[in-house]
Structures are given as structure tokens and as C-alpha cells.
Amino acid sequence: MQVSFACTDHGLKAPRTTEPSKQNTASPNTASAARARFRTVALIARSLGSFTHRHHISLKESTGKLTGMKYRNLGKSGLRVSCLGLGTWVTFGGQISDEVAEQIMTIAYENGVNLFDTAEVYSAGKAEIILGNIIKKKCWRRSSLVITTKLYWGGKAETERGLSRKHIIEGLKGSLQRLQLEYVDVVFANRPDNNTPMEEIVRAMTHAINQGMAMYWGTSRWTAMEIMEAYSVARQFNLIPPVCEQAEYHFFQRDKVEVQMPELYHKIGVGVVSWSPLACGIITGKYENGVPESSRAAMKSYQWLKDKIVSEDGRKQQAKLKELRHIAEKLSCTLPQLAVAWCLRNEGVSSVLLGTSNPAQLRENLGAIQVLPKITPHIATEIDKLLGNKPHSKKDYHH
Template structure:
């Protein structure tokens, strides 16, 4: 396993991490979640991601049970959770000081932990003043309930505003952002955030590296009944499922088929190629993966052997298939 510094901090996270969205507490039971987390840990993954909204908090509960069951040394794991959608009450959502502090306490109770390493603002909150948000996260960190705070799906402007507030008040600024990033969703990570990596040393823990499984090739011939996109009660999955029938969805599938040919040449799976492609970006601290069975984790970890195979020429071949590079003056070359 490769470990990377999380932005401009001394914290090291495994470049592949395991997240619980949709899966743990919902799609699979606690025993499967425990098996997946154990397999991840045994393969060098030290970073586990959840959120208060995942399966109504059950994901945090299941992950917390697994952590206690295996007796992992706390310094050997990095745990993150996210705040925004904490319940149905008027003060159970958003980023008010009240919800950030009470929501953090509720998360820790479900996780059975004294603190989390990373605490995210799951979405921006235009109804709460930025100063209130920054002060609240700073308070939580000073109370020892979290070590670092960050954002998820915030714009560069909103992140910059948070840093400006923190600098003016001599408070702790956000360290990391958790954006969606994959071969089909690139603009924010590769273009909008570019100044933030240089100015603030921002780290990224990216989600949906396989575009909800689309880049794995599993949907080339339709939607398998045991896949995420087959979950009827999840509105996000339903929207993605319906999008596959559109002209744009079919065009993406054709690109996935072409990417599969490159993967075959490299002796890897399309999923491993897609994960390796994300890891090739030096501004990615960790790629959050999902898994409903341990074997998926074992397969995902093999992508680490693919990264060195992604030469400049091969990356250009991939670009020729994707045709969606957002910034012509930016690439993943190490020079």
C-alpha cells in the first residue's frame, strides 16, 4: 500500500480508502461490513470514511462495531465522518454551530469513538454565515473531538472564503476537500481547485472513482440485479440508472468499452484501470472505494500495480477516448 500526506499536513492516509456510502448499514449487513473492513485493513488500507446521513447513521454504527471487534490500535486507523443531514428536525441539518457540535457528538456516540481524525462539512450551507461554520469546526477540534476539518463538494470560492475567515480570526482552516472525481467527472478537481492546491496545500479524498460502477464495465450490457444501481429506494441510484438510457449514457458506455480494451492490454480490469487513473493525479490524497464483499477490495488493491504502467503516451491514449480534458495546460506528468 502507498501512503500519502493529506494535503499540507503530517497525516498520512492510504492512497486507497474504504467508504460506507449506500453499502454499509443499507445494502449489506454488519457481518459483511466487518469482513470488508478487515480485508481492507489487512491490505494496508488505514482510512475509513462514513457520514451521519449514510443509512440514517447505521453505517457509523456498523463501522464502529467493526473497529472495536478487531481491536485495532487507534493510531493505525484514520476515521472520517461528515455533517449536514443529521435528521428531520429543523436544527438537525445544515452547518449551524448547534448542529456541528451536537452532530459531532452524535456521530462519535454511534462510532463508539472519542474522536474522529477527519470531520467534513458534507455540503456548503448558504444559510449559515461562514464565520459561524469556521468557528464551530475550530471549537470541535479544540475540544479534541476531531483532528482536522474539511469540506465536501464546496466550490473553490467557498473554500477560499473559509480560509479567509480562518486567517482573519486566527482559527483552523479546512485541510481537505472530498469531491467526486473520475474519468467522466473532472472539471472541479483538475481545473477549479488548481489554485487551492498551491495556495493552501489542500488535500483531496475523492469519491465515486468508478462513476458508481459505470467505469467497471458492469453496466455495459444492462444493470445487474445485485448492483448499486439496482437499489430502487435510493433516488441517486435511480437517477443514474435512468441516465444510462440517454444518448449521453450510451456514449459513456461506448467509452467504457474502449477503455476495456486498454485494460486488457495492461492485463488488468477496467475498474483497476479507472482507479489507477485517479491515483495518477498528484493532487489526489486518497481514492475512496466501496465494496459489498471482501473480494472486491482485494481486486481494487491490485490497481496499485497498474499506476506505474500509465505512461505519458498511454495517458494520452486514454484522453483520446475520453475527449473531456478540462484544462489543456494541465496533465498528470511528474516532471
């Protein structure tokens, strides 16, 4: 049996007091008693098992013993999130039944996923309703979940969108009502709002946290400069700064996460929750021979995706994916698993959000955790050569 005790020297020192005479007379007795207590605790610990330090597990990353899921800190906050999260844009976006949505979420939860991301705009609030209903039905402990939502597009009225104090507070209240929750763990400001002063956004987010409606706040699709401005405003007025940025990251979108975000992480502690690791399905290979009628890109609302796929750049991407498939075969994994594991390899990424429309797809993507150790520096270099789009870091420019 192993017992861990947190041992510090605080208990060995006499308590400070404003009266020097009392401090001098109390110190020897207090210190002596504290040392005696410490010796007793140490003896008990040794009799029960080995005496270990409290921080014997690295805070950077730990692994769930039963599921194999890895957990990381959200930026430099203390919040522990699963390295793979479930996004609800596709899953609860009205394209699949509520039963299948529940099945997908259950598979995710049972495999150690604790991060579930949604937004007020997804299916005009329906995604939040479905997510809330599933959590309530499954009776999962609220403390075991990390629920995040995003604000910006709340409705058609002028006051129902943007990042004004009014919409941040009212929008978040609406999200909580649909989710049937008292609070969310992280509320994201989805895209910067040029109509609202930064101070107003940071003050509103601070108010939401102070009122217990959220634990943390973050940004989504903001530039590094905008995130830095929010941090500066927070420090200037003693407000709460953002802890992470939601950013697109995959084989064909690298600059922001690989060049700009590491600097922000080291300077101000802002981490990354990345989305679209399969580039809206492009990396799955299903568009290799055009756009299938049953695919998302064939839908009218996704005309932009279809245009992207059939463009010259899109055809070049498909050619590169054929070559990347050979690397995946060499590692005994699928191309989507390779793509997700490649995103996870970036140390600045706290969690990668998966968007999936069926259980089999989710199970496949969750297998990326087993592929992660296989992406050695040699394999990573091979991928970089094939992609030919490795961004230059600031260090590169100095040489």
C-alpha cells in the same frame, strides 16, 4: 544496522537571554559543551552504522513494506493517509450483512488501508455504528486508523441538519457516540450551507478541534470559491482552515479535481480525497447491456442512476468504456483497476475512497496500486484521446 539522528545547529548556539552581559560570558562554554555532545553522538552513530539524515524518506509518498500500500500527506497537513481508503456509503449502507462488512474492512486494514470514511447520514447513522463496532471488536490500535465522518443531514428536525454551530457540535457528538470513539481524525462539512454564515461554520469547526473532538476539518462538495472563503475567514480571525475537500472524480468527472483543486493546493494547501472512482458502478461495465435487476441502479432509491445510464450520454459512456477495456487488457489489468489507478495518478489526490459491496471487488480494486506505474504519459494521453473530455487548465488559455 542503520541509525538516524536529527542534527540541527540549535544545540550549538548559546541560549538567548535578555541580558547581554550574561549572554557574552555564557556563549563560549555553552557552545563548546554542545559541540562536544554532538561529536559524541556522531561517534556513537558511526560505530553503530552509517550516519544518515533524518528525512531520508520523502514526505510526499512512502510505501508500506509489508502491504505495498502507498501513503500520502492529506493536503499539506502532516496526516499520512493510505492512497486508497474505504468509504462506507455502499459497504455499511444496509445492503450487506454486518459479517460481510467486517470481512471487507478486515481485508482493507490488512492490505494497509488506514482511512475509513463515513457520514452521519449513511443509513441514518447505522454505518457509523457498524464501523465503530468492528473497530472495537478487532481491537485495532486507534492511533493506526484515520476515521473521517461528514456532517449535514443528521435528522428530520430543522435543527438536525445544516452547518449551524448547534448542529456541527451536536452532530459530531452524535457521530462519536455511534462510533464509540473519543474523536475523529477529520470531520467534513458536507456541502455548503447557504443559511449559515461562513464565519459561524469555521468557528464551530475550530471549536470542535480545540475541544479534542476532531484533529482536522475539511469540506465535501464545496466550490473552490467557498473553500477559499473558509480559508480567508480562518486567516482573518486566527481560526483553523480546512485541510482537504472530498470531491467526485472519475473518467467522466474531471474539471474540479484537475483544474480548480491544484490551484487551491498550491495556494492554501487544501488537498483532495476523491470518491466514486467507478462512477457509482458505471465504469465496471456491468451496465453495458442495460440495467441488471440485481444492480444498485435497479433499486427505487437509485432511479437517478438508472436515468443516467439509459440516457444518450450514458450510452456514449458505455461505448468509450469498451475502448478503454482494450487499454486495460494491454496493461494486464481490469477496467476498474485502470479507473482507480488513473485517479491515483493525479498528484493532488491524497486518497481515493473505494465503495465496495463484496470482498472480491475490494481485492480487485486494491490491485490498482500495482497498475499505477503502468500508466505512463503515453498511456495517459491515449486515455485522454478516448475520453475526449480533458479539461483546459488556466495555463492552456494563455497560449
